[in-house]
Amino acid sequence: MNEDNLPPIDVHVHLIGNGLAGSGCRLRMRWWHAPFLQMMAWDIGLKISSADPRFDAAYVARLRQWLGQSSLGAVVLLASDETYSVHGEKRSDLTALYVPNEYVFEVCRSDRRLLPGISIHPARADALAELDRGVERGAALLKLLPCTHMVDPNDRRYLRFWERMAELGLPLLAHTGGEFSLPNYRPDLQTPACLQLPLECGVKVIAAHCGSRALPWDHDYFGVFRRMQDQYPNLYGDLAALSQPAHLSTLAQLRKAPIRILHGTDYPVVTSAVWSRLRGWLDRATLQRIRAERNPLERKVELTRALGFPDRVFREAWSVLRRG
DSSP states (O other): OOGGGSOOEEEEEEOOOOOTTSSOOEEOOOGGGHHHHHHHHHHTTOOSOTTSTTHHHHHHHHHHHHHHTSSOSEEEEEOBOOOBOTTOOBOGGGOSEEBOHHHHHHHHHTOTTEEEEEOOOTTSTTHHHHHHHHHHTTOOEEEEOHHHHTOOTTOGGGHHHHHHHHHHTOOEEEEOSOOOSSOOSOGGGOSGGGGHHHHHTTOOEEEEGGGOOSSTTSOOOHHHHHHHHHHOTTEEEEOTTTTSGGGHHHHHHHHHOOTTEEOOOOBTSOOOOHHHHHTTSSOHHHHHHHHHOOOHHHHHHHHHHHTTOOTHHHHGGGGTSOOO
């Protein structure tokens, strides 16, 4: 595959909804999330309350607008499954964000630039059947947050699930590192080391955030990520959300060696260029240009380029994602 002829792609964009107009989504945040939600809403230009029945449609419309005005050719739009116990018991009481696969497919159906990223907890009784259904409908990858979904990818009860993913050529995008926006039920599953079994099964795995901290006092798993990359050629990382102070040490190392690193925003998470300027990586004119960019998708593209990342970080995902 000649990636040079393919457009840039963002592998990490969230679909969010409250379900009040029938999308099936659920969004349950704690009180202290309110200012951060308001900040994200302002950044993406959304002037409607997350409790409004019109929110889901407005969110999708705004995302399509930004995508159409960006240099990106496509984004992977992510579902988020319910939290389950290891015995397959649905824990809706622990699920802060639910975005069903059906809704992702519905949104992506009308826009070829939106690639469906499904989410299936492997403890579900119908996990394998849902996996096959998702691939038949065009899933580009599967997304999980191990520490939030309470799923240990190294649990051998999920062996057949990973084997089937490898057979289907469906990559796994798994959250690694600190988690701030959603509940962190299993902090022990923040490390990229929990991804060993799917990697050994032959699944292409994208370690979202490369094991980076979310907050300054979080444990930093970037060293684990790099050592595992040396061992597993099917392990990738993404740049999603990496722009804040806690991420600077990770960014510094990634700039030196951007090995199998893919572009991502973590939209609607806010991208900031100020901290890179304070680190001395951007000059004043570049900072002003990036800050003046109103489009949040394009702002991250400009920051990634300004930080010196090679062009392949925008296109290598095409050889990782399932297409067809």
